[in-house]
Amino acid sequence: MTKYNGSLHITEDNAVISNMEVTGDIIIDAKNVTLSNIKLISNTEWHVLRIMEDASGFTLKDSEIDGRGLSDNGIYGHGTFLRNNIHDVENGMTLWGPSSVQDNYIHNLRNGKADPHYDGIQVNGGQDIDFIHNTIINDHDQTAALMLENTFGGLRNITVDHNRLVGGGYTVYIDGRKGGGSVDNNTIKITNNEIGGGHWGDFSLYDNKPILSGNTGLGASPETPPVTPETPTTPETPTTPETPTTPETPTTPETPTTPETPVAGKATNGNDALTGTASADKIDGLGGNDTIKGLGGNDVLKGGAGNDVLDGGAGADKLDGGTGVDTASYASAKTGVTASLADASINTGDAKGDTYTSIENLRGSSFVDKLYGNSGANLLSGGAGNDLLNGGAGADRLDGGAGTDMASYAGAKTGVTASLANAAINTGDAKGDTYVSIENLKGSGYADKLYGNAEANLLEGGAGNDVLNGGGGKDVLYGGAGADDLIGGAGADTFSFKALGDSTVSVSGRDTIFDFSGTGGDRIDLSAIDANTAASGNQAFNYIGNAAFSGKAGELRTVKGASDTYVYGDVNGDGKADFAVHLDDAISLHKGYFVL
Structure with missing residues (x-):
C-alpha cells in the first residue's frame, strides 16, 4: 500500500486511485473519480474527505476513514459510498447531494472540541439519496444516528432501508424548520430498519410524516411516532457524553466486505453489484452505477442508467451500457x-x-x-500485462496499467503527432489523447511525428516518412518503411532495422540518424535482417569497415564523408548495396556500434 502524507487534491477527471494510505485529507475536484482500498488518516479539524459540488460521479469503496478524534466530518459532499469503515469523527458523513450509501459501518464518534454535535449521518438538504444496509452507531446521548434537515435545501426522494441505526438523543431525526426548502414526506421512505437506543426515543419528526413501514426497535418504539415530540427542541447535552466501553455488536459485521448479492436479473435503482451464473443470464441493472458480472454462458447484461461496469465473463455476451459512461470489463479473464x-x-x-x-x-x-x-472519447485501461491500446479517433484516455504498454495509431486515416512528454501538441487521431503508464508509441501508415519522454521508450513509425524522437532514456527507434528521421535524444539508444525496405539505397526511402553516439552507447541493430539471402536461416552481417564490397553476400561497409556517414549492406553478393542508412554527421563507426 502506497503511503502519502499531506493534502491530496484530485483534479483529473476519471482518476482511479487504489491501495493507498493517506495521512492528511483528500479533496475531490473532478468528475468520475474512484477511490478504493484507501486508508485515510486525518490530520485536519474539518473534512477528512471532501467532494466538491461539481465533482459528479465520485465513488469511495472498501476504504477506512480514521478521524483520530480531530475532524468534524469523515465525508463531506455527495457520491457513492460502498463498504467503508468510518470512525473517530464528529459526524460520519454530511451529505447535500444525490448519493448512494450502502454497506458502510459508522461508529465510535468522537471529537475533542468543547461542544461536539454528534451525528452518524447528516443530510443538510438534498434529494435522490439512498441509505441501504448500513450500520450506524452513535454511542452518545445527543443528536442522532441519522439526521435529515432542510438547512441548505429541501428534502425529497430519500430512501432509508434495511439499516441498523443505534443511539443518539433521537436515533432518527427529521427537522423541516430550517428554511432551506420544503420536505416532501411522500418521497421519504424509512423502511425495514432496526432502530433504537436513542436517549430520548427512536424518532424526532417535528410534524413531518415520512413513510414508515417494517421497522423494528431495539427497544419499544412506535411505528408512527408522536407528531410533536414531548421533549425539548434541543435535547440537553451532557457535559461529558456517556460512552459505553464496548458498543453493542451490530447485526451487520463490523467491516462489511461483500454486499448482499441480488438474484441474477433483478436489481434496484441504486448502485448494485450483480452476479450471474455459469449459464446464460439476463441481468438488468436498472438505475445507479452498477457492476454486473455474467460469469459463464452467453449473457445479456444491461447497465441501465448510471455509469456501469459490465463483465460478461466467458461466452458470447451482449453488453448494453444504457445511459451514462459505461465500461466493458475483462478483468476476470484468465488469458489476454x-x-x-x-x-x-x-x-x-x-x-x-x-x-x-x-x-x-x-x-x-x-x-x-x-x-x-x-x-x-474512450477510456482504455490495460491492467497488468504488456498491452496495446488504440483509441481511434476522439479524445481518449489510454491507461496501460502495469507492464510495458503501447499507444497505437495504426489504422489512422492520416498521420499523427503523438508525444508521451507533452500530449498537448498531439494532432490527428492523437489529438486530445492523454497517457497514463504508457511507455511505447506506434504510428500510422502515413507521415507521423512520435516523441518519447524521459523513460525508456519504443517508437515505431510504421509506413510513411516519420520523425521519431526518443527524448531521454534508453530508447528503441524503429522507423519502418519510408524515409524516416531518427533522433535518439539523451541515453543509450538503439536504431532498429528489420527489413531491407526499412531504409533503402534510394533517398526516397532512406532513413537518417541525426544524433548517433557510439561512445554514448547508441547502437544500430541489423540483427533481424538476413544478411545472406542465398543461405537458409537468418545470417549475421560481416562488418568490413570502409573496404569495398568483394562480391560476398552479407558484407556491411561504411563510408565517412565530410559531414555525413553512410552504412551499406549487400545481402546477395552482387557487390552492390541492397540497403543504406544515412547518419547526419561525420562519424567513425566501429563493429561494436552494430548489432549484427
Missing part, C-alpha cells in the same frame, strides 16, 4: 483478450462473440491485451 468497440468481429478470448451497445470504455485483463476504441 482482443476487444474492439469499433469492430467486435476481431475480438478474441473472453471477448470473442461479445457485442457492445452504448459502451464507451474498455478494461483489459491481467495479461497481454489489445484494446481498440471507436470514434468517441
